[in-house]
Amino acid sequence: MKPTNTRNPDYYHKVVDCQWACPAHTPVPQYIRLIAQGRYGDAYLLNRESNVFPGVLGRVCDRPCEPACRRGRLEDEPVAICRLKRVAADHREDITDKLPKKPAKTNGKKIALIGAGPASFTVANDLAPLGYECTIFEKLSEPGGLMRSNIPAFRLPEKVLSEELDCILDMGVELKLNSPIESMSALLEQDWDAVFVGTGAPRGKDLNLEGRWEDGVKDKIHIGIDWLESVAFEHTKAIGKKVLIIGVGNTAMDCCRTSLRLGAKNVKVMARKPRQFFKASVWELEDAEEENIEIMINHSPKAFVHKDGKLTGMVFELMQYEIDDTGRITDQKVTGETTIPCDDVILAIGQDNAFPWIEDDAGIELDKWQVPVVDETTFESTRKGVFFGGDSAFGPKNIIWAVEHGHQAAISIHKHCQGKMLTGRLPNEVDMAPTKMGMFEWRYSNSYDDAERRQMNHVELTKRFAELDVEVELGFTPEQIATEVERCLNCDIQTVFEPSLCEECDACIDICPVECLSMTEDADEAELRASLSVSEKIEGQDLYVSDALPLTKRVMIKDENVCLHCGLCAERCPTAAWDMQEALIQIHHADDQDKEM
Amino acid sequence: MTSFTKPLIRRRNEPTNELGLVRADYDGAMSTLCAGCGHDAVTASMARAFFELSIEPHRAVKVSGIGCSSKTTAYFLRESHGINTVHGRMPSVATGAIAANHELTYIGVSGDGDSLSIGLGQFVHAMRRNVNMLYMLENNGVYGLTKGQFSAAADMGSTAKKGAVNELPPIDPVSLALAVGATFVARAFSGDREQLVPLIKAGLKHKGFGLIDVISPCVSFNDHKGSTKSYEHTYKYYNPAVHADYVPPSKQIKAAYDAGDIMPIELHDGGQITLRKLENGYDPRDRAAAVNKLFESGQSNEIITGLLYIDEDHKDMHEMARMEDRPLNEIPYAELNPGAAKLKELQKGFR
Numbered sequence A: 001m002k003p004t005n006t007r008n009p010d011y012y013h014k015v016v017d018c019q020w021a022c023p024a025h026t027p028v029p030q031y032i033r034l035i036a037q038g039r040y041g042d043a044y045l046l047n048r049e050s051n052v053f054p055g056v057l058g059r060v061c062d063r064p065c066e067p068a069c070r071r072g073r074l075e076d077e078p079v080a081i082c083r084l085k086r087v088a089a090d091h092r093e094d095i096t097d098k099l100p101k102k103p104a105k106t107n108g109k110k111i112a113l114i115g116a117g118p119a120s121f122t123v124a125n126d127l128a129p130l131g132y133e134c135t136i137f138e139k140l141s142e143p144g145g146l147m148r149s150n151i152p153a154f155r156l157p158e159k160v161l162s163e164e165l166d167c168i169l170d171m172g173v174e175l176k177l178n179s180p181i182e183s184m185s186a187l188l189e190q191d192w193d194a195v196f197v198g199t200g201a202p203r204g205k206d207l208n209l210e211g212r213w214e215d216g217v218k219d220k221i222h223i224g225i226d227w228l229e230s231v232a233f234e235h236t237k238a239i240g241k242k243v244l245i246i247g248v249g250n251t252a253m254d255c256c257r258t259s260l261r262l263g264a265k266n267v268k269v270m271a272r273k274p275r276q277f278f279k280a281s282v283w284e285l286e287d288a289e290e291e292n293i294e295i296m297i298n299h300s301p302k303a304f305v306h307k308d309g310k311l312t313g314m315v316f317e318l319m320q321y322e323i324d325d326t327g328r329i330t331d332q333k334v335t336g337e338t339t340i341p342c343d344d345v346i347l348a349i350g351q352d353n354a355f356p357w358i359e360d361d362a363g364i365e366l367d368k369w370q371v372p373v374v375d376e377t378t379f380e381s382t383r384k385g386v387f388f389g390g391d392s393a394f395g396p397k398n399i400i401w402a403v404e405h406g407h408q409a410a411i412s413i414h415k416h417c418q419g420k421m422l423t424g425r426l427p428n429e430v431d432m433a434p435t436k437m438g439m440f441e442w443r444y445s446n447s448y449d450d451a452e453r454r455q456m457n458h459v460e461l462t463k464r465f466a467e468l469d470v471e472v473e474l475g476f477t478p479e480q481i482a483t484e485v486e487r488c489l490n491c492d493i494q495t496v497f498e499p500s501l502c503e504e505c506d507a508c509i510d511i512c513p514v515e516c517l518s519m520t521e522d523a524d525e526a527e528l529r530a531s532l533s534v535s536e537k538i539e540g541q542d543l544y545v546s547d548a549l550p551l552t553k554r555v556m557i558k559d560e561n562v563c564l565h566c567g568l569c570a571e572r573c574p575t576a577a578w579d580m581q582e583a584l585i586q587i588h589h590a591d592d593q594d595k596e597m
Numbered sequence B: 001m002t003s004f005t006k007p008l009i010r011r012r013n014e015p016t017n018e019l020g021l022v023r024a025d026y027d028g029a030m031s032t033l034c035a036g037c038g039h040d041a042v043t044a045s046m047a048r049a050f051f052e053l054s055i056e057p058h059r060a061v062k063v064s065g066i067g068c069s070s071k072t073t074a075y076f077l078r079e080s081h082g083i084n085t086v087h088g089r090m091p092s093v094a095t096g097a098i099a100a101n102h103e104l105t106y107i108g109v110s111g112d113g114d115s116l117s118i119g120l121g122q123f124v125h126a127m128r129r130n131v132n133m134l135y136m137l138e139n140n141g142v143y144g145l146t147k148g149q150f151s152a153a154a155d156m157g158s159t160a161k162k163g164a165v166n167e168l169p170p171i172d173p174v175s176l177a178l179a180v181g182a183t184f185v186a187r188a189f190s191g192d193r194e195q196l197v198p199l200i201k202a203g204l205k206h207k208g209f210g211l212i213d214v215i216s217p218c219v220s221f222n223d224h225k226g227s228t229k230s231y232e233h234t235y236k237y238y239n240p241a242v243h244a245d246y247v248p249p250s251k252q253i254k255a256a257y258d259a260g261d262i263m264p265i266e267l268h269d270g271g272q273i274t275l276r277k278l279e280n281g282y283d284p285r286d287r288a289a290a291v292n293k294l295f296e297s298g299q300s301n302e303i304i305t306g307l308l309y310i311d312e313d314h315k316d317m318h319e320m321a322r323m324e325d326r327p328l329n330e331i332p333y334a335e336l337n338p339g340a341a342k343l344k345e346l347q348k349g350f351r
């Protein structure tokens, strides 16, 4: 095999599983170490550089980092990365002075941002400190997008959200509420240097079954995202006793739990397919089930039932599926029918993009699904100077993706306003920093801790339904923090190998607790892997292959999948051919684009 | 030493042996040897060999003398029996233990100092008696534990760390073993575990005394220029001449081998040792050929390794001395100790 080029910035980045999986590439192990030292404010600021909303995301992030976490690959449970992010936010000291500031003078460039969701706020966060005059137009009376209107306060307290939005507004960003943009062409006629569309995917899907539009029925059937919004803005304050939720994604979970808080006594979530096909995150399902929500599988909605001008129930077809070895459905059949009584139905079966306010002749191409044609790197639409990001760009995703889109769009807007090529972006870089402090002493806690993942404490069931905004999760206790931080394996502290120093004594191979090293004759990848104790390729990680060793011309190989980053190989190496070095992955944002490439 | 103990973690998909144990179940305490010591690599190879042979750890016995090498019995097979004897006395203790229970698997670990100086007499007699054990002689040319004095294995003309030249001729444990009747004689190198692990497995399965003289560099006191037991020197003159594999009874392929290519040797347990890479029709069952080969390679400075001699037919101590087959702890007390009257009767026979 070709020797590994560890200078490729992606090589070590990929080893940091969580950071690689995070759309915004948050340097997770680095902030976990800061938390371990009690430096909550610094941990918060470090988070903020990548993900902008640590307090929000520490509660409700979709957390793609956690299923990727190395710890979960080696044992069962990943590090509670998201919970630790919340620790940084909850315990931070006053960091106002350390936040990016409104510059003394603006640069005269005017940016219009449509929609006050996380995507637009991220663009403003990146551009305002550089001197851009950012104006956000929002249809609703409050900023925050779905974070405010749809994510219920029992998951995300209003205060946490407002604080993080305010510090961006404090950078001199203008917010125009109750200001829907109703014509793109009209906006483009005004004097904007660039326009960013962050209007989300605002149209909830409907279910046109028999009975849907009958009088007395239609008012009892709610579109999930609209209903949640109306609850958030206190237009809706009650719901019937028996509620059915159609769909089993995250919106469904918020709808069923919100129903309980508005007085529903019997809430059922109706799923068409078996559990393994549910779209909701595992933790959202668990949290709903903890509240005694019943999830019924294999029920396909057929009709709404009404009597005397009143919704009385819904008819479902009972489904049976054939599932093959790969987990795919190969066949399905209806085995019967059932009617389930209800007072209200909430539809949570997905969202669509909708841009009725973008005129056909505005020069912005939409595809047949009404999704704009957007460049995946620059986020520019087919019209120069008009950018999209967040759910409006490629359909509904989540907050952390909206943030990352915002960062990338901000870079493009900065370049656009300077008349530079949008594609001339700084590539990622990696800086290596030593961690050795002395004999067997490192700048990180290298010993392996076998503690199990800490479980989040919740407010008691009897106390949480009284008000809509009782936050269910209590956050970690100091003991939980202390244990959980030690579970992180510090995957950014890399095993760096210098072949010319190797004596081929095998010490590293023998000490490695997971047997991920070997010295062997060079061969193709399959053969090299076979020489390792766990030779099958677990998801994703590469095989490191060194240059030829000086004495025997064999190569050192390492399976990056299972390494614990414990540093024992470096401690055992008599010649320091192995060293533990911190890989600082440089992810660029708008503020450092003017550096020399 | 390292800053913390090697953690025992159970990974997903970790390979297990026939007993359902993982490789790490054959580890021991954390090594306290110098980082890079060849002995640690030998320890790892022994642990792997026991793992691969699926030997129950509690059915194995580790015996050793004094020295860095002898310390290593603590670093593998944490659940086995073991004894660290006084300097050079391991062979007699092993002989006694085997007399008491020859159903266990015995491995002795010693150094060139422990075996070739203070313990030379014991070492030779254990070989002569063909005691059924595998004797690992971790050979670094020095007394590592006492900070690097030349051992009796140091080559003439090689230098100590501070420059002193050795003028005494070396004792070669392999030649010695061939001379006094050991029935499995091999040389190996800590740096080549592809050769070493199968060799240890074969040695453990051989019935009778097995010696593996393992070149095992001392990184602290004998890894400099001028040393003939350094990593660099050993890699340079290394010649893996005979490769031995152990094939368990269950896995035997009865196909015919190409003569000269692979030579199968039947073992008492029904398993087989297969020899590969035999140069010029070399036959390791021929003691004279082995002695010759050793002499020739010595002339060219080359370090010849592998299974150099094997005699699977020789009686071991147990058989020669017509000892009790049952382990002594399984014999009812009354039978084991027939009483004073019986003793008197026995003694009468000698008068």
Ligand SMILES: Cc1cc2nc3c(=O)[nH]c(=O)nc-3n(C[C@H](O)[C@H](O)[C@H](O)COP(=O)(O)OP(=O)(O)OC[C@H]3O[C@@H](n4cnc5c(N)ncnc54)[C@H](O)[C@@H]3O)c2cc1C
Pocket: A060, A061, A062, A114, A115, A116, A117, A118, A119, A120, A137, A138, A139, A140, A143, A144, A145, A146, A147, A150, A151, A179, A180, A181, A182, A198, A199, A200, A201, A202, A225, A228, A250, A251, A254, A357, A389, A390, A391, A392, A396, A397, A398, A399, A400, A402
């Ligand atoms: C019920 C529910 C729960 C969710 N839970 C989570 C979660 O736990 N974690 C997670 O990461 N993600 C979650 N999401 C997804 C997440 O909220 C979105 O992906 C994210 O908010 C998208 O951000 P955005 O900036 O693209 O748009 P949005 O947040 O949708 O914001 C768009 C804003 O634009 C405004 N707007 C629209 N059109 C106009 C116009 N013409 N003029 C002016 N303003 C306009 C809207 O009023 C809105 O305020 C959830 C979504 C839903 C529906």
Ligand SMILES: Cc1ncc(C[n+]2csc(CCOP(=O)(O)OP(=O)(O)O)c2C)c(N)n1
Pocket: B066, B067, B068, B069, B070, B087, B110, B111, B112, B113, B114, B115, B118, B138, B140, B142, B143, B144, B145, B146, B151, B218
């Ligand atoms: C009776 C006795 N004499 C001397 C010593 C001192 N001593 C300890 S270890 C050792 C030599 C060990 O050499 P070797 O067997 O080659 O082991 P190494 O440390 O090189 O592995 C000596 C002489 C001792 N412990 N006991």
Ligand code: SF4
Pocket: A016, A017, A018, A019, A028, A029, A068, A069, A070, A071, A078, A079, A081, A487, A488, A489, A490, A491, A492
């Ligand atoms: S162990 Fe730590 S650094 Fe490694 S993937 Fe998990 S959270 Fe990230």
Ligand code: SF4
Pocket: A495, A511, A512, A513, A514, A515, A516, A517, A558, A562, A563, A564, A565, A566, A567, A568, A569, A570
């Ligand atoms: S840091 Fe070194 S010893 Fe530890 S698991 Fe990784 S390769 Fe093995």
Ligand code: SF4
Pocket: B032, B033, B034, B036, B037, B038, B039, B068, B069, B140, B144, B145, B217, B218, B219, B220, B221
């Ligand atoms: S002194 Fe030599 S033999 Fe002893 S542990 Fe250190 S390197 Fe090994």
Ligand SMILES: [Mg+2]
Pocket: B067, B111, B112, B113, B138, B139, B140, B141, B142, B143, B144, B151
């Ligand atoms: Mg020695």
